[in-house]
Amino acid sequence: xxxxxxxxDRLKMLGIKPSLQRMAIMECLLEHPxxxxxxxxxxxxxxxxxxxxxxxxxNTLKLLSEERAIHTVNIDEKNVRYDGDILPHAHFxxxxxxxxMDVHFQGLEALKIKQLHGLQxxxxxxxxxxxxxxxxxxxKQTTNN
Amino acid sequence: xxxxxxxxDRLKMLGIKPSLQRMAIMECLLEHPxxxxxxxxxxxxxxxxxxxxxxxxxNTLKLLSEERAIHTVNIDEKNVRYDGDILPHAHFxxxxxxxxMDVHFQGLEALKIKQLHGLQxxxxxxxxxxxxxxxxxxxKQTTNN
DNA sequence: AATTAAATTGTAATCATTACATTTTTAATT
DNA sequence: AATTAAAAATGTAATGATTACAATTTAATT
Numbered sequence: 001x002x003x004x005x006x007x008x009d010r011l012k013m014l015g016i017k018p019s020l021q022r023m024a025i026m027e028c029l030l031e032h033p034x035x036x037x038x039x040x041x042x043x044x045x046x047x048x049x050x051x052x053x054x055x056x057x058x059n060t061l062k063l064l065s066e067e068r069a070i071h072t073v074n075i076d077e078k079n080v081r082y083d084g085d086i087l088p089h090a091h092f093x094x095x096x097x098x099x100x101m102d103v104h105f106q107g108l109e110a111l112k113i114k115q116l117h118g119l120q121x122x123x124x125x126x127x128x129x130x131x132x133x134x135x136x137x138x139x140k141q142t143t144n145n
Numbered sequence: 146x147x148x149x150x151x152x153x154d155r156l157k158m159l160g161i162k163p164s165l166q167r168m169a170i171m172e173c174l175l176e177h178p179x180x181x182x183x184x185x186x187x188x189x190x191x192x193x194x195x196x197x198x199x200x201x202x203x204n205t206l207k208l209l210s211e212e213r214a215i216h217t218v219n220i221d222e223k224n225v226r227y228d229g230d231i232l233p234h235a236h237f238x239x240x241x242x243x244x245x246m247d248v249h250f251q252g253l254e255a256l257k258i259k260q261l262h263g264l265q266x267x268x269x270x271x272x273x274x275x276x277x278x279x280x281x282x283x284x285k286q287t288t289n290n
Numbered sequence: 291a292a293t294t295a296a297a298t299t300g301t302a303a304t305c306a307t308t309a310c311a312t313t314t315t316t317a318a319t320t
Numbered sequence: 321a322a323t324t325a326a327a328a329a330t331g332t333a334a335t336g337a338t339t340a341c342a343a344t345t346t347a348a349t350t
Contacts, residue, residue, distance in 0.1 A: 017327080017328080019327095019328065019329085021328085021329070022328095051329080051330075052329090052330090053329065053330040053331065054330095054331095055329075055330060055331075055332095056328080056329050056330065059328085059329080060329095077338095
């Protein structure tokens with residue numbers, strides 16, 4: 001469970017002062033695991049924090065990802081996506097509806113290698129693109145008519 | 146060997162008319178497998194094709210990747226990188242010098258799955274970030290002083 | 291050669307992200 | 321509790337990669 005207390009402790013542990021804005025952004029990512037953009041986060045929180053600035057969202061997301069509290073997902077051409085789930089998993093983007101989904105499968109952890117050909121690796125992203133179940137069906141329907 | 150003839154045939158096979166500009170861009174990617182940016186390609190070819198426009202480079206790279214003659218690599222935050230090598234391999238970016246390198250290892254082909262959890266997959270990217278051998282050494286040296 | 295279509299080019303617009311200066315909030319010190 | 325210093329948040333302006341679009345050039349077709 002991601003209680004506010006748990007989030008606060010987590011940020012403190014990482015040396016991040018848990019301000020109102022930082023807490024809200026972190027909580028937003030955990031509560032809405034849709035890999036949101038900066039704009040989506042800003043629009044989500046703006047009503048409850050009317051003074052919130054988009055720059056703060058940018059700054060905070062940068063800080064959080066630098067301190068490894070969150071991950072960035074570079075699967076979309078236009079905007080960077082953010083993910084509060086830092087457990088190893090792949091991402092899939094539907095080229096029709098644009099939805100970004102988590103993908104889990106056996107053997108994924110094996111990709112999280114730390115050393116390879118003398119390279120020191122500390123970040124890994126596995127990205128897939130294609131068509132989700134819903135869009136596959138819609139395309140079939142359209143083609144049949 | 147990537148002779149001009151071979152490149153021309155390859156483009157024709159994909160239904161791409163092999164114009165001077167398209168040939169040059171395709172050849173540039175194959176001859177200089179450094180995962181160049183649009184600007185790098187433009188600067189490389191500009192002297193030999195003085196009339197070349199950057200828009201043409203953008204248009205051509207879009208066409209080539211749509212027709213699957215090349216791959217885009219979204220490992221850099223600032224610019225899209227392009228790769229003429231479409232055989233399965235991963236990419237590594239050094240966070241110090243910025244160099245982007247190919248990574249090959251056993252079991253990589255297994256990631257090229259076509260179907261998963263009902264998703265129809267037709268693109269796959271495996272990206273690593275960290276520090277290359279050279280930069281690791283330099284960091285050690287600096288730290289020791 | 292004339293006509294049409296395709297490809298290339300140059301300029302202007304878009305828009306996500308960053309830079310930076312200012313203001314506000316928080317923490318530390320007296 | 322007031323004062324000062326540091327950190328965080330904010331708003332505006334700038335940046336710069338990419339795209340849109342209209343004009344020009346080149347190639348293909350009749």
